[in-house]
Amino acid sequence: MDKLKRWIKENPIYAVAIGIGAAHAVAAVMESTAHIIGSSGYAIHASKRKKNS
Incomplete structure (x- = not known):
């Protein structure tokens, strides 16, 4: 540790x-x-929306 501090x-x-x-x-x-x-969350959200419509 002392070597690191000196360095x-x-x-x-x-x-x-x-x-x-x-x-x-x-x-x-x-x-x-x-x-x-974020992108996987968006993909899951989009696939849920497609099933509902």
């Missing part, structure tokens, strides 16, 4: 870049998951 102090730019990269990766995964859930 962050010596390389703050890399630490920030890795942090931003991780945040972007998490955001991208969450966004794609939301798209999948």
Whole structure:
């Protein structure tokens, strides 16, 4: 843990870049998951509507 803290102090730019990269990766995964859930929810809703009409 001390090695990591020292590395962050010596390389703050890399630490920030890795942090931003991780945040972007998490955001991208969450966004794609939301798209999948949203599109499948829409498909289910559309198929229910077709059966009713």
